[in-house]
Amino acid sequence: MKISLYLFPFVHPQLQHVVAKMTLFDTLLFYVIHFVDKFGAWHRLPVLLGMFYLGIRRHLHQRYNLFEVGSGHSTSGSATGRKYDTEEFCYRTADGKCNHPGNHVIGSQGTFIGRNMPPSTSDYGLLDPHPSVVATKLLARKKMIDTGEQFNMIASSWTQFMIHDWIDHLEDTQQVELSAPHEIAGACPLKSFKFFKSKSVSTGEPDVKFGFLNTRTPWWDGSVIYGNDGEGMRKVRTFKDGKLRIGGDGLLEHDDKGIPISGDVRNCWAGFSLLQALFVREHNVVCDMLKEHYSDLNDEKLYRHARLVTSAVTAKIHTIDWTVELLKTDTLLGGMRVNWYGLLGKKVKDLFGHIGVPILSGLVGLRKPKDHGVPYSLTEEFSSVYKMHSLLPDNLILRHISKSTNPNYECPPVSEEVPMTEMAGKVGERILSKIGMEQMLVSMGHQASGALTLWNYPSWMRNLIPHDIDGEELPDPVDMAALEIYRDRERGVARYNEFRRNLLMTPIGKWEDLTDDREAIKALREVYGEDVEKLDLIVGLHAEKKIKGFAISETALFIFLLVASRRLEADRFFTTNFDPETYTEKGLEWVSKTENMKDVIDRHFPGMTAKWMRCSSAFSVWSAPPDKTNYIPLILRPAT
Numbered sequence: 001m002k003i004s005l006y007l008f009p010f011v012h013p014q015l016q017h018v019v020a021k022m023t024l025f026d027t028l029l030f031y032v033i034h035f036v037d038k039f040g041a042w043h044r045l046p047v048l049l050g051m052f053y054l055g056i057r058r059h060l061h062q063r064y065n066l067f068e069v070g071s072g073h074s075t076s077g078s079a080t081g082r083k084y085d086t087e088e089f090c091y092r093t094a095d096g097k098c099n100h101p102g103n104h105v106i107g108s109q110g111t112f113i114g115r116n117m118p119p120s121t122s123d124y125g126l127l128d129p130h131p132s133v134v135a136t137k138l139l140a141r142k143k144m145i146d147t148g149e150q151f152n153m154i155a156s157s158w159t160q161f162m163i164h165d166w167i168d169h170l171e172d173t174q175q176v177e178l179s180a181p182h183e184i185a186g187a188c189p190l191k192s193f194k195f196f197k198s199k200s201v202s203t204g205e206p207d208v209k210f211g212f213l214n215t216r217t218p219w220w221d222g223s224v225i226y227g228n229d230g231e232g233m234r235k236v237r238t239f240k241d242g243k244l245r246i247g248g249d250g251l252l253e254h255d256d257k258g259i260p261i262s263g264d265v266r267n268c269w270a271g272f273s274l275l276q277a278l279f280v281r282e283h284n285v286v287c288d289m290l291k292e293h294y295s296d297l298n299d300e301k302l303y304r305h306a307r308l309v310t311s312a313v314t315a316k317i318h319t320i321d322w323t324v325e326l327l328k329t330d331t332l333l334g335g336m337r338v339n340w341y342g343l344l345g346k347k348v349k350d351l352f353g354h355i356g357v358p359i360l361s362g363l364v365g366l367r368k369p370k371d372h373g374v375p376y377s378l379t380e381e382f383s384s385v386y387k388m389h390s391l392l393p394d395n396l397i398l399r400h401i402s403k404s405t406n407p408n409y410e411c412p413p414v415s416e417e418v419p420m421t422e423m424a425g426k427v428g429e430r431i432l433s434k435i436g437m438e439q440m441l442v443s444m445g446h447q448a449s450g451a452l453t454l455w456n457y458p459s460w461m462r463n464l465i466p467h468d469i470d471g472e473e474l475p476d477p478v479d480m481a482a483l484e485i486y487r488d489r490e491r492g493v494a495r496y497n498e499f500r501r502n503l504l505m506t507p508i509g510k511w512e513d514l515t516d517d518r519e520a521i522k523a524l525r526e527v528y529g530e531d532v533e534k535l536d537l538i539v540g541l542h543a544e545k546k547i548k549g550f551a552i553s554e555t556a557l558f559i560f561l562l563v564a565s566r567r568l569e570a571d572r573f574f575t576t577n578f579d580p581e582t583y584t585e586k587g588l589e590w591v592s593k594t595e596n597m598k599d600v601i602d603r604h605f606p607g608m609t610a611k612w613m614r615c616s617s618a619f620s621v622w623s624a625p626p627d628k629t630n631y632i633p634l635i636l637r638p639a640t
């Protein structure tokens with residue numbers, strides 16, 4: 001046993017094997033967070049101390065929770081990547097190639113999805129307990145539970161908008177059929193359903209023997225609107241003045257089959273396609289602005305610069321607006337702003353640029369990208385914690401927005417409720433074009449999203465027709481709640497307790513450690529008996545008692561903490577090349593001036609938020625009162 005374990009014998013016994021791998025210095029750091037965790041206290045600490053705790057955690061996760069998958073395989077960057085001229089490729093390529101400075105393949109479409117921990121070592125089978133039983137007894141919505149004023153439908157659509165920028169598992173051609181056991185079949189909308197297996201690729205490695213491929217580019221490169229390869233990119237471009245195709249009504253154009261023309265059209269619905277259209281418009285106005293200032297730029301150059309700028313705008317909104325609303329505490333507000341601007345804040349960064357120290361000037365603008373020795377990719381665990389379908393309601397509530405003025409803010413009245421099933425796919429596109437973008441945005445702004453808690457998984461998703469990557473309906477409906485349980489097990493994602501141990505978190509010993517809710521404990525016992533090790537990840541994340549202000553679990557947060565920073569610091573275009581030569585002077589100014597989603601909405605719909613939005617962030621329910629403004633220390637306060 002290592003000396004450090006003698007020094008700290010009171011580390012939780014189930015975490016000692018993790019600590020045994022650490023250096024003495026990291027063991028000391030681990031001890032600090034473990035001590036704080038024992039009292040469940042980090043989120044109650046003063047802001048700077050809370051951020052210090054998260055900083056230690058992030059460091060430890062960077063050291064012990066990044067695993068490359070398939071390093072020797074023919075699709076991996078490590079095996080086939082070559083050096084290239086970074087100056088020649090000073091733009092985001094169509095398929096994500098040529099971003100890593102020394103390896104042209106890393107992070108491109110079709111590469112392996114990485115891991116934050118080894119594949120699960122548990123012996124439980126794929127059907128233990130049966131996914132349909134778990135879905136029916138623990139996930140299925142009984143009655144819609146919403147997030148109150150915290151998170152609205154723009155925020156939940158934004159989540160999907162980001163996922164479709166980052167990650168999607170390649171599927172096999174082989175189908176699996178899942179039939180609900182007799183005792184539960186009557187309560188399942190689908191007694192049996194078929195779906196394609198995830199395509200498992202042998203890595204030839206002893207530790208991580210198999211892996212899965214990402215059909216999207218994992219960089220924060222806006223592929224959700226620009227496409228994931230050359231063909232996708234050509235479809236969306238006009239090849240004039242750098243612009244992307246957009247319909248005359250400001251919504252996405254459609255092909256002959258009624259499928260929207262955009263970067264990613266899989267499993268789309270009207271709220272998601274609305275955000276695609278909004279950011280296509282953003283791209284196009286960036287092109288106008290660039291053309292006005294740099295008249296010598298041709299179509300290709302305008303496209304490249306505008307893509308960089310628009311992608312950076314989405315990354316910034318996600319970092320300092322969306323995440324802050326999702327994790328509504330002073331500590332996370334401070335932490336996310338530090339990720340972008342650093343402790344010295346926006347004004348200092350605008351004046352002096354990046355001073356070379358990430359904690360002081362943020363991750364964006366670092367001189368060199370940093371991947372902590374593991375080639376960049378997104379991860380299986382990241383995809384699992386981002387499966388937040390409980391955010392979706394049963395109906396979309398449409399509002400009247402006919403009033404010409406609204407000086408003292410009055411909530412727009414409800415006009416009708418449309419089932420979410422009708423808002424999906426081609427039908428949803430038709431409804432959206434009737435409603436129009438303005439009414440849809442105001443309506444989504446006023447509707448709370450569902451809460452990430454047990455018994456809140458949308459019933460309509462338990463009988464869902466999925467779409468393929470071309471936006472075409474697949475023949476077989478699926479029970480998404482049961483499928484999600486199956487997917488984690490199929491991909492070797494650790495179950496809840498193993499997941500926590502691997503994330504240096506204290507595992508639960510009994511159901512009461514997870515939740516105080518007696519009804520939940522009873523149902524958990526019914527499904528898993530007393531075996532807490534069996535608990536599926538997604539069920540644990542939904543059942544976990546939430547920190548005040550958090551819409552997600554603390555367990556999910558620690559994956560976010562690691563991956564959110566990595567998306568910025570591993571990307572050449574947010575670090576070395578976040579500069580005027582690559583973005584243009586005016587392009588960087590555009591990113592700097594855009595602080596949040598409200599700014600983008602105001603740009604395209606002047607007066608909309610002044611008239612219809614009472615709250616501070618476009619991601620919280622628009623009728624909510626504004627936030628107090630002075631609740632964080634001066635050094636971290638947003639610039640006014």
Ligand code: HEM
Pocket residue numbers: 156157159160163167168169195267268269383384386387388389391392424464466467483487
């Ligand atoms: C109407 C809206 C939506 C529909 C119809 C939909 C449908 C689907 C379907 C069919 C899958 C593939 C399931 C499988 O075969 O494994 C999927 C995957 C996924 N969805 Fe959604 N979804 C919607 C909204 C959202 C939202 C709001 C989120 C929020 C985070 C989300 C996150 C994800 C994630 C993370 C995956 C896994 C992607 C991967 O790694 O392969 N989806 N969704």
